[in-house]
């Protein structure tokens with residue numbers, strides 16, 4: 001396959017898992033806390049939680065991993081089980097439609113197992129209620145029969161550790177959130193951390209990546225290891241076809257230019273949004289739905305995919321009255337910001 005037969009441009013810097021990510025990500029997942037790059041605070045705290053549980057020979061508190069897509073939540077969930085020497089059962093919020101689905105999973109757990117529920121904010125309400133009883137009392141109430149004759153039969157659940165992952169912790173109900181003993185807030189990665197992720201992946205995938213090349217890719221990876229790994233593969237494809245396979249700074253630059261990714265990792269849609277804001281609305285404030293229409297996208301895409309990075313890059317601000325372009329946004333587009341704002 002050549003570099004231009006891959007995903008569409010829009011997907012190259014998507015923080016979500018797309019296309020071939022799934023296969024390659026499994027092989028790139030770090031397997032221990034020491035191998036896990038960055039997130040120093042989370043790693044230290046988690047290290048203590050796991051170590052003390054091991055010493056007490058008990059299952060650790062339930063753990064919530066919260067943060068934007070592609071920052072390593074699933075990787076951490078597997079690491080937790082590995083570090084504990086425990087088996088892991090994997091499911092996800094959307095997969096648990098009925099409380100009965102969850103009851104079956106819970107009652108099949110063995111002592112010390114890790115139950116990983118991805119996208120836990122999407123779990124159905126009745127299942128959620130069952131889950132928090134199980135988390136606290138290690139018990140599920142299975143309702144037998146219907147109507148006035150229905151009875152709840154309590155079943156014991158082996159002491160387990162729930163690891164929940166969510167990109168939207170704000171959507172969790174209070175009672176569920178309160179039952180996690182430890183919440184890890186994952187943060188975007190620095191460029192240097194991404195450079196380390198890139199060198200590690202390059203080694204595993206047997207890609208010839210120079211320090212300068214890693215620097216170039218790291219800078220454009222939007223603080224997200226998943227994007228870094230994807231850009232690395234795109235650059236590799238490019239290098240195989242157009243260069244001698246070595247990812248130098250020049251090769252990386254040329255490769256990423258093909259995908260319309262600029263020096264700070266903005267893609268075409270990010271640029272469109274900024275330009276609409278600056279040129280179409282004099283820098284705002286403008287409502288997100290108006291902005292979405294101006295660039296022909298869904299509001300949700302703008303809010304969940306485009307804005308978080310623009311805000312973090314200091315290019316856009318969300319205010320009560322709407323979105324505004326910052327001074328840096330004007331400068332990034334090569335324009336002079338208006339004075340007296």
Ligand SMILES: Nc1ncnc2c1ncn2[C@@H]1O[C@H](COP(=O)(O)OP(=O)(O)OP(=O)(O)O)[C@@H](O)[C@H]1O
Nearest residue numbers: 025028029036037069070071072073074075225226
């Ligand atoms: N700290 C890290 N060190 C090394 N590689 C990492 C790290 N975090 C993430 N990765 C890489 O990024 C990929 C995506 O990470 P992961 O699937 O764990 O993210 P996630 O937070 O679960 O994303 P989502 O919200 O989409 O489920 C992994 O396959 C792994 O290769």
Ligand SMILES: [Mg+2]
Nearest residue numbers: 073074118165
């Ligand atoms: Mg995940």
